Amino acid sequence: MKRYLYIVLFASLLFAGCEQKPSLQKYFVANSDNKDFISLDLAPTFINVEKVSLSAAEKEALESFKRINVLAFKSDSLNQNKFNEEREKVNTILKDKSYQQLMRVGSGKEGGAVYFVGQDEHIDEFVLYANKKENGFAVVRVIGDDMNPTDVLNLMRLMQKANIDMEQLKPLQALMQP
Template sequence: MKKLFVIVVSSILLWSCETKPTLQKYFVKNTESSNFVSVDLAPSIINTEKVTLTTAEKEALQSFEKMNILAFKTDSNDVANYDKEIKEVKSLLKDETYQQLMKVGSGNDGAAVYFVGEDEHIDEFVLLASKKENGFAVVRVLGNDMNPTHILNMLSLLKKSDMNLEQLKPLQELMKK
């Protein structure tokens, strides 16, 4: 009887494990790849010690947990790899989990913003920006109960804060190449 119970529980656990591809799995898979640059940013990138924050900026900062950036640099000798990778990212973002907020540009050049959650209770914003000659970047902004206003307030806060650019060094190196 005990063996039967173990088999049933194991079967349920294995069956309930989701094996479909996700954006998070894509990040994990490519973090160590030489074709990608990966940067994780903590809220500490925004140094607010010398800045007086408005109530809206405080709320925005409190809703922000972290930001993950994954950038693919196009190699002019291997455009097929760019096409493969951007197609995979776009297919992941077609999942019903992601709702498109806005899109600019067309074809191979442009950007799109997606979100996960409800309008006033967003758990994740995703920005996909691409230019075939340069590559693409996927930015995941993770938080709790974010809303579009919080993102705008965060951008404002980034401009006026004393940013800790040390965390961005890997991206700066990518841009030099």
């Protein structure tokens, strides 16, 4: 009898310990197959560095980088209610204390922001969020291990001078067109 009591107690603690709050990861999973969204998962190999000499800082940034997840919603005149609803979901998720804002540009309704998850020198995720009523919104998750803000800047510089596999980015072209 005690054995069953322990099993029930353990199961209840297990379920009580699971977080039910929304997160970007859950949002990405829920919408990755949704026809209203464009979803991309990019591995570090999309940055072709074979013919590029890397500095020590760029090597370190590349080693700390695991993948990039992109989720974008293209807005048009027919889906403004859905756009506002989805944008509000993302804004609510990003208000959680685990997402720390680094900077913001633009106004409250249009613009962008950069967030991070982790501590100053041990960041696990950078989030870039941009939205504009005419185009839609995009959420980009840069996921890595023990990254810091300098790593992300070095990664961006590296992407500028390396060969990027543009074929993997084709789905985003529809979002960029007016």
